[in-house]
Amino acid sequence: MSMERSMDAGKKASATTIQVGGNHYKNMKIQPINYIQANDLGFCAGNVVKYVSRYQSKNGVEDLRKAKHYIELLIEAELSEE
Numbered sequence: 001m002s003m004e005r006s007m008d009a010g011k012k013a014s015a016t017t018i019q020v021g022g023n024h025y026k027n028m029k030i031q032p033i034n035y036i037q038a039n040d041l042g043f044c045a046g047n048v049v050k051y052v053s054r055y056q057s058k059n060g061v062e063d064l065r066k067a068k069h070y071i072e073l074l075i076e077a078e079l080s081e082e
Contacts, residue, residue, distance in 0.1 A: 024058040044070045044077070 016031055025031055032053045036046040047070045055063035 022058065024054045027057075028053065044074045048074070 016033060019025055032050045036049055048067045051063040051067035
């Protein structure tokens, strides 16, 4: 049975209710994508939120290093604009 058919008649599953490739966002009170979009964050800042939000339930220190890399990119971009 498709995801769409398993929903109540006439209702379509939102893409934010489906996670492909794991369940590390499933139990979060606020999904990182919802926070990122609501606050109009750019690519680098959005990735910082994503990686910091999931590091404990997915890739541990590797995700923290990824977040750190995106923070460094943000710092470089800010300094180049000065």
